[in-house]
Amino acid sequence: xxxxxxxxxxxxxxxxxxxxxxxxxxxxxxxxxxxxxxxxxxxxxxxxxxxxxxxxxxxxxxxxxxxxxxxxxxxxxxxxxxxxxxxxxxxxxxxxxxxxxxxxxxxxxxxxxxxxxxxxxxxxxxxxxxxxxxxxxxxxxxxxxxxxxxxxxxxxxxxxxxxxxxxxxxxxxxxxxxxxxxxxxxxxxxxxxxxxxxxxxxxxxxxxxxxxxxxxxxxxxxxxxxxxxxxxxxxxxxxxxxxxxxxxxxxxxxxxxx
Numbered sequence: 366x367x368x369x370x371x372x373x374x375x376x377x378x379x380x381x382x383x384x385x386x387x388x389x390x391x392x393x394x395x396x397x398x399x400x401x402x403x404x405x406x407x408x409x410x411x412x413x414x415x416x417x418x419x420x421x422x423x424x425x426x427x428x429x430x431x432x433x434x435x436x437x438x439x440x441x442x443x444x445x446x447x448x449x450x451x452x453x454x455x456x457x458x459x460x461x462x463x464x465x466x467x468x469x470x471x472x473x474x475x476x477x478x479x480x481x482x483x484x485x486x487x488x489x490x491x492x493x494x495x496x497x498x499x500x501x502x503x504x505x506x507x508x509x510x511x512x513x514x515x516x517x518x519x520x521x522x523x524x525x526x527x528x529x530x531x532x533x534x535x536x537x538x539x540x541x542x543x544x545x546x547x548x549x550x551x552x553x554x555x556x557x558x559x560x561x562x563x564x565x566x567x568x569x570x571x572x573x574x575x576x577x578x579x580x581x582x583x584x585x586x587x588x589x590x591x592x593x594x595x596x597x598x599x600x601x602x603x604x605x606x607x608x609x610x611x612x613x614x615x616x617x618x619x620x621x622x623x
Contacts, residue, residue, distance in 0.1 A: 516530070
């Protein structure tokens with residue numbers, strides 16, 4: 366608990382920690398507001414790429430949590446890997462479309478003209494993903510396009526259990542193209558770079574990453590050099606996290622605030 370008493374910044378996952386399908390997990394909103402009242406810096410670090418940042422911020426606001434300028438998505442991390450003017454075939458949702466366009470790249474829908482030259486294939490969650498998209502994306506990669514994954518999460522939690530995530534789609538394209546993707550979201554370096562940009566003066570050894578997955582949130586905490594607290598309200602893997610296991614976000618906040 367000594368590490369928790371030294372915490373100054375809180376990095377908080379969304380799915381499985383704050384909410385399930387944007388339905389608040391009991392106690393999470395009150396816990397976040399306790400942190401805000403106590404003056405803690407809180408960032409929301411999510412491997413979600415389907416929704417736009419504004420949509421996620423709005424969802425937090427509707428729950429009663431201040432989210433403006435505090436949400437970092439795997440879509441934003443992935444978009445940092447493309448350059449202005451590049452043609453990017455996007456297999457994903459509005460979050461990827463928005464972030465890629467913001468980088469000055471040309472967004473190419475997955476159902477576009479198959480003869481159009483492609484520099485990058487970028488993959489996230491796409492609920493309408495089908496065989497035609499798989500064929501289009503894998504052909505572009507075999508033709509020389511770089512393959513970037515927003516995240517490699519095979520599933521994500523919902524109120525009704527786990528459902529396939531963007532990583533499942535990415536795995537299909539990797540298999541069909543014979544190429545491995547560069548992945549941007551947790552626990553990889555592009556997302557870590559965004560955190561450091563958002564908290565340039567923070568001592569990350571005095572930060573805590575609150576998440577439900579050891580293989581993403583736990584490893585990401587290790588990459589940043591911060592403490593990890595694993596909660597059991599999402600996709601918890603293993604009996605406990607590296608630095609301790611907690612029932613939920615409210616349990617973590619009680620430990621931080623004493």
